[in-house]
Amino acid sequence: MIQNAKIIPLPPVDWGDGIEKDVVLLELTNPEGITGLGSAYTGVNQLQAALQLYQQNPAILHHADAEMTIPMSAIDIALWDIRGKQENQPISELLGGRKRDRVRAYATMNLLMTSALTGDTFEIKLRNLMDQGFKAIKLSIDNFGHRESSKSDSEWDLCEARLLESARTIVGDNIELMLDVYGSNPDWTPDFDWAAKTTKVLEGLDYLWFEEPLTPGAFDDYVRLTQRSNIAIAGGEDLVLAKDFEKLSKLKAVNILQPDCTRVGGLTTMLSIRLAATQNNINLIPHGWNTAVGLAADLQLQATMADDKFCMVEVMPHSSITDLLKHNPFALDSEGKIAIPTGAGLGITLKDKIRP
Numbered sequence: 001m002i003q004n005a006k007i008i009p010l011p012p013v014d015w016g017d018g019i020e021k022d023v024v025l026l027e028l029t030n031p032e033g034i035t036g037l038g039s040a041y042t043g044v045n046q047l048q049a050a051l052q053l054y055q056q057n058p059a060i061l062h063h064a065d066a067e068m069t070i071p072m073s074a075i076d077i078a079l080w081d082i083r084g085k086q087e088n089q090p091i092s093e094l095l096g097g098r099k100r101d102r103v104r105a106y107a108t109m110n111l112l113m114t115s116a117l118t119g120d121t122f123e124i125k126l127r128n129l130m131d132q133g134f135k136a137i138k139l140s141i142d143n144f145g146h147r148e149s150s151k152s153d154s155e156w157d158l159c160e161a162r163l164l165e166s167a168r169t170i171v172g173d174n175i176e177l178m179l180d181v182y183g184s185n186p187d188w189t190p191d192f193d194w195a196a197k198t199t200k201v202l203e204g205l206d207y208l209w210f211e212e213p214l215t216p217g218a219f220d221d222y223v224r225l226t227q228r229s230n231i232a233i234a235g236g237e238d239l240v241l242a243k244d245f246e247k248l249s250k251l252k253a254v255n256i257l258q259p260d261c262t263r264v265g266g267l268t269t270m271l272s273i274r275l276a277a278t279q280n281n282i283n284l285i286p287h288g289w290n291t292a293v294g295l296a297a298d299l300q301l302q303a304t305m306a307d308d309k310f311c312m313v314e315v316m317p318h319s320s321i322t323d324l325l326k327h328n329p330f331a332l333d334s335e336g337k338i339a340i341p342t343g344a345g346l347g348i349t350l351k352d353k354i355r356p
Helices: 044-056 058-062 066-086 121-131 153-171 192-204 219-228 242-251 267-279 292-302
Strands: 004-014 020-029 035-040 102-112 136-142 176-180 209-211 232-235 312-315 337-339
Touching: 004 044, 020 044, 020 066, 035 066, 035 292, 044 058, 044 066, 058 066, 058 267, 066 267, 066 292, 102 121, 102 176, 121 136, 121 153, 136 153, 153 176, 153 192, 192 209, 192 219, 219 232, 219 242, 242 267, 267 292, 292 312
Parallel strands: 102 136, 102 312, 136 176, 176 209, 209 232
Antiparallel strands: 004 020, 020 035, 102 337
């Protein structure tokens, strides 16, 4: 039961390609005065509507449509935080038991398409992330794959390949690299042949995965690409309902599912998605382009993973991660890993000035 609810709007988050999404925090208080934090990719009005529905019928929490599932995510995460505090346990212990104390973090580097000249912004940003201690970096390059008529296809092939090769040269062989081309962009045009060709380039450069190389609905092409690829194919960040992730899992359309706990219905749904993925030998790495609360939830979830290769969390270098908490629990160690908070619940505390 909820005694009180505070909704805290945050600045919209930039998803690249000119796309911004609303994001809010939620602080729930139960009748015993225990508070819990949640987060969702939604607006204030949508979260208010979700709270009203939940108060009327708590069973709706994990049976809403896609539109309402997103704000319900904040409620679910906050309820897990409250439960952890009630039982004086980190959420990871309640999710099946902690199997690790640290999780590897990867940073997403978002920038415009470039020629990757020595000393340009591309190199500066990569080296800055390495200086911060990241051992895994995902390239998210606006307009990568979007080919203008100023170059022929063969010229674009060479340009894109040189950029990917330049990144590998800059970081060396001891840093994991991934590529995200955001195929869920409504303006995405590259086809299967382009995706297959780019996959071969990435394989030769030892990239860890290729993310969203196709449009979300291209299930058959995803299956074909995943079957022939020697690196992992990842996707799913824009999906919301658990049944859609289960479909991808059953089809074995990807090697890595990327649900966002602040969109899919919270940690409860993340567990359900991971179960379906595991049954089909698919990995789950949370999409983490959200908030400090979302990152804390991801860490608690990943703490329950036994496998090490794909046990990772995404860290966004944004104020919604860095400026919300009283103490920063997300510092990287010498191996580029984050120690999982050991306090009850999520193990985090908001700064007083963040609350309304």
